[in-house]
Amino acid sequence: xxxxxxxxxxxxxxxxxxxxxxxxxxxxxxxxxxxxxxxxxxxxxxxxxxxxxxxxxxxxxxxxxxxxxxxxxxxxxxxxxxxxxxxxxxxxxxxxxxxxxxxxxxxxxxxxxxxxxxxxxxxxxxxxxxxxxxxxxxxxxxxxxxxxxxxxxxxxxxxxxxxxxxxxxxxxxxxxxxxxxxxxxxxxxxxxxxxxxxxxxxxxxxxxxxxxxxxxxxxxxxxxxxxxxxxxxxxxxxxxxxxxxxxx
Amino acid sequence: xxxxxxxxxxxxxxxxxxxxxxxxxxxxxxxxxxxxxxxxxxxxxxxxxxxxxxxxxxxxxxxxxxxxxxxxxxxxxxxxxxxxxxxxxxxxxxxxxxxxxxxxxxxxxxxxxxxxxxxxxxxxxxxxxxxxxxxxxxxxxxxxxxxxxxxxxxxxxxxxxxxxxxxxxxxxxxxxxxxxxxxxxxxxxxxxxxxxxxxxxxxxxxxxxxxxxxxxxxxxxxxxxxxxxxxxxxxxxxxxxxxxxxxx
Numbered sequence: 264x265x266x267x268x269x270x271x272x273x274x275x276x277x278x279x280x281x282x283x284x285x286x287x288x289x290x291x292x293x294x295x296x297x298x299x300x301x302x303x304x305x306x307x308x309x310x311x312x313x314x315x316x317x318x319x320x321x322x323x324x325x326x327x328x329x330x331x332x333x334x335x336x337x338x339x340x341x342x343x344x345x346x347x348x349x350x351x352x353x354x355x356x357x358x359x360x361x362x363x364x365x366x367x368x369x370x371x372x373x374x375x376x377x378x379x380x381x382x383x384x385x386x387x388x389x390x391x392x393x394x395x396x397x398x399x400x401x402x403x404x405x406x407x408x409x410x411x412x413x414x415x416x417x418x419x420x421x422x423x424x425x426x427x428x429x430x431x432x433x434x435x436x437x438x439x440x441x442x443x444x445x446x447x448x449x450x451x452x453x454x455x456x457x458x459x460x461x462x463x464x465x466x467x468x469x470x471x472x473x474x475x476x477x478x479x480x481x482x483x484x485x486x487x488x489x490x491x492x493x494x495x496x497x498x499x500x501x502x503x504x505x506x507x508x509x510x511x
Numbered sequence: 512x513x514x515x516x517x518x519x520x521x522x523x524x525x526x527x528x529x530x531x532x533x534x535x536x537x538x539x540x541x542x543x544x545x546x547x548x549x550x551x552x553x554x555x556x557x558x559x560x561x562x563x564x565x566x567x568x569x570x571x572x573x574x575x576x577x578x579x580x581x582x583x584x585x586x587x588x589x590x591x592x593x594x595x596x597x598x599x600x601x602x603x604x605x606x607x608x609x610x611x612x613x614x615x616x617x618x619x620x621x622x623x624x625x626x627x628x629x630x631x632x633x634x635x636x637x638x639x640x641x642x643x644x645x646x647x648x649x650x651x652x653x654x655x656x657x658x659x660x661x662x663x664x665x666x667x668x669x670x671x672x673x674x675x676x677x678x679x680x681x682x683x684x685x686x687x688x689x690x691x692x693x694x695x696x697x698x699x700x701x702x703x704x705x706x707x708x709x710x711x712x713x714x715x716x717x718x719x720x721x722x723x724x725x726x727x728x729x730x731x732x733x734x735x736x737x738x739x740x741x742x743x744x745x746x747x748x749x750x751x752x753x754x755x756x757x758x759x
Binding site for chain 1: 575630671676678683686
């Protein structure tokens with residue numbers, strides 16, 4: 264992983280990714296931490312101040328005009344190395360039931376959790392393909408190129424026995440489908456595409472009762488990433504070692 | 512099935528539902544055929560002219576201001592009988608790959624295929640609950656109350672081996688999740704919620720090479736509907752007898 268981009272990096276799991284990647288060995292060339300409001304992302308600013316390979320970029324998932332400048336900034340820094348890893352982490356998971364949700368509420372969830380990841384991946388795909396093409400690694404590997412979509416157990420249809428979270432569950436099921444379809448399109452490029460469940464984490468989405476801190480979850484996921492191989496592309500993985508396929 | 516509402520009824524599978532239900536035995540009290548433009552829905556107008564229990568109503572899935580008047584019209588006609596069956600049939604399935612789709616394209620697919628069905632179901636839920644409550648049928652049955660979402664094999668993540676159809680596949684996976692979640696919320700009301708695959712049908716979405724006409728598909732589905740019981744609620748069914756659960 265020479266170059267990595269993480270969306271929604273100002274808090275929770277995204278911020279933990281940047282924190283842990285900043286001291287990852289071997290040291291990445293660049294960690295691009297994107298968020299809606301770089302100006303107020305204090306923790307990211309502190310990290311970037313002490314780690315020159317951490318770069319903060321503005322991406323507002325719901326505002327496509329922010330995508331182009333971010334792609335250009337990444338492109339000019341990474342050059343022929345391209346981008347190795349895109350972590351589609353930005354997401355929401357409100358939990359209202361079907362009786363009360365409005366169209367605006369549902370639209371916002373689908374924009375952030377599925378349309379955004381599709382469009383952001385599309386925007387960075389030329390850089391990911393460059394990353395794969397110019398990598399010395401010939402096999403499917405996180406070291407070559409990968410798109411990692413942050414999944415959720417709540418996005419498993421077959422495991423859904425409690426309902427609720429209108430729109431949130433649907434958008435995460437849709438994200439798993441995106442993982443599957445995109446993995447097929449990117450097989451010839453040997454770019455991994457995986458839906459990765461972070462476990463139940465004490466973030467804004469997971470709530471304070473969750474058993475894992477973002478740092479523990481991300482520390483586990485970084486170990487999991489290193490084990491990804493061809494058999495995992497297109498799949499939805501639990502946060503366990505040995506790697507475990509989750510049910511759709 | 513005393514009272515049935517079908518969305519997207521001006522063509523394809525929706526129109527075939529109205530045609531076959533118009534001569535269904537026992538004769539339903541009302542078949543509500545909804546579409547975007549009743550004024551230009553010639554086939555529906557012809558059907559309504561000869562079958563007084565066929566009523567055409569305007570619902571534009573993407574325009575919520577059309578929902579309220581349709582709910583009121585249905586409510587005033589069905590009275591205490593309520594609504595027995597809501598068929599969320601309106602849908603699109605464009606087949607472009609990830610490289611070319613725009614945000615507008617994706618937004619439109621999610622609005623029509625998943626946000627629309629959620630919001631339309633929400634709008635008609637009081638009438639469906641009334642239909643269930645005032646039914647003489649005490650068990651889960653199409654004769655009591657049901658929400659039927661038109662699913663697609665292309666919406667199965669585990670069966671997806673060819674990719675493509677960006678947004679369309681994702682939206683249908685999301686629809687299966689909606690079926691599952693809503694079925695849980697409506698279990699105490701004994702309202703069935705099913706994702707039903709119509710098979711591969713020669714419609715605008717299915718294309719001319721499909722082996723089934725809309726009439727054949729709908730004729731099969733009406734036989735399948737009659738077999739729905741408690742074990743099928745929340746499930747995704749193939750278009751086969753005996754009833755076969757499809758994979759998510």
